[in-house]
Amino acid sequence: xxxxxxxxxxxxxxxxxxLPKLSAALGRTIAGKAEFLNPGGSVKDRAAKGxxxxxxxRGALAPGGTIVEGTAGNTGIALTLIGNExxxxxxxxxxxxxxxxxxxxxxxxxxxxxxIEAVAFTNDNNYYHVARRxxxxxxGALWADQFNNTANRRAHYATTGxxxxxxxxxxxxxxxxxxxxxxxxxxxxxxLKERNREVRIVLCDPLGSALYSFVxxxxxxxxxxxxxxxxxxxxxxENFKDAPVDDALQVDDRAMVEMAYWxxxxxxLFVGGSAALNLVGAARYARTLPEGSTVVTIxxxxxxxxxxRLWNAAWLAENDCTPRATDLSFL
Numbered sequence: 344x345x346x347x348x349x350x351x352x353x354x355x356x357x358x359x360x361x362l363p364k365l366s367a368a369l370g371r372t373i374a375g376k377a378e379f380l381n382p383g384g385s386v387k388d389r390a391a392k393g394x395x396x397x398x399x400x401r402g403a404l405a406p407g408g409t410i411v412e413g414t415a416g417n418t419g420i421a422l423t424l425i426g427n428e429x430x431x432x433x434x435x436x437x438x439x440x441x442x443x444x445x446x447x448x449x450x451x452x453x454x455x456x457x458x459i460e461a462v463a464f465t466n467d468n469n470y471y472h473v474a475r476r477x478x479x480x481x482x483g484a485l486w487a488d489q490f491n492n493t494a495n496r497r498a499h500y501a502t503t504g505x506x507x508x509x510x511x512x513x514x515x516x517x518x519x520x521x522x523x524x525x526x527x528x529x530x531x532x533x534x535l536k537e538r539n540r541e542v543r544i545v546l547c548d549p550l551g552s553a554l555y556s557f558v559x560x561x562x563x564x565x566x567x568x569x570x571x572x573x574x575x576x577x578x579x580x581e582n583f584k585d586a587p588v589d590d591a592l593q594v595d596d597r598a599m600v601e602m603a604y605w606x607x608x609x610x611x612l613f614v615g616g617s618a619a620l621n622l623v624g625a626a627r628y629a630r631t632l633p634e635g636s637t638v639v640t641i642x643x644x645x646x647x648x649x650x651x652r653l654w655n656a657a658w659l660a661e662n663d664c665t666p667r668a669t670d671l672s673f674l
Contacts, residue, residue: 355389369630372514379615394489394498409484411487412434417644439460445648499534515535517544517625519547533587592624614644617643
């Protein structure tokens with residue numbers, strides 16, 4: 344067994360779980376990179392570590408300093424745990440429409456949590472802008488700025504991409520993933536494209552996001568709405584800009600929910616909504632590829648952080664998303 348140094352040392356090298364029943368049903372290999380097995384419980388551990396490592400190297404974050412971030416939850420959780428490890432105070436601005444479990448975890452882990460009313464990005468009271476102002480007004484503070492700080496993207500270029508390539512190499516046909524900041528798709532995709540230009544990099548977008556229309560038509564035109572947390576965006580971030588995206592598809596909430604419940608029932612995987620949405624996208628895209636193709640996606644986090652929503656019957660009924668499928672017909 345390999346030993347690792349501290350919380351930061353345990354980030355990455357997550358397994359790739361080939362889903363036997365889904366793969367058999369499609370005639371293509373579908374694998375999910377198990378990012379919920381990072382020590383902070385999500386793919387955002389990689390971005391948080393990359394941002395903090397970069398800030399320390401540049402001298403932008405000194406011992407005893409403060410990390411400030413606006414986040415839908417998982418990046419804040421990761422930054423808080425790294426802050427605990429390295430001796431930084433962490434201030435997290437989070438919109439009030441996220442799952443209660445994330446607020447509870449952030450407080451339990453010791454973050455200074457500022458709950459911000461969920462408003463449009465164009466509103467100066469959006470959580471992103473509030474975090475920026477708090478950082479500017481706090482001596483010795485780093486504004487992590489996960490959306491436009493390209494240390495996020497570089498972390499995935501340096502770790503996620505190489506890990507996937509090491510596992511699958513020339514067998515890899517496509518990498519499919521949703522975007523929140525754009526760092527995972529852009530960084531991973533850039534590395535994979537450098538290894539093989541034929542690998543397809545595909546955006547999987549929830550309704551309500553504008554990235555699907557941007558990839559397909561070159562315009563930012565959001566369509567519909569979604570309850571998916573931590574993914575989907577209506578602007579082009581520095582991390583997403585120039586991402587080597589070959590194609591895009593949209594996934595509605597009902598398909599996302601059906602996949603989450605199918606995965607638990609048939610594959611024994613308890614995941615969050617973004618992971619389920621990614622697998623819907625991976626499965627649908629795989630169907631357009633030759634038999635025997637291999638498609639990899641990201642299992643962003645586990646289901647525990649969404650028990651009051653995605654895994655709550657009353658919430659599902661209220662949002663007309665009660666799962667009903669007994670097979671993969673929802674694909």
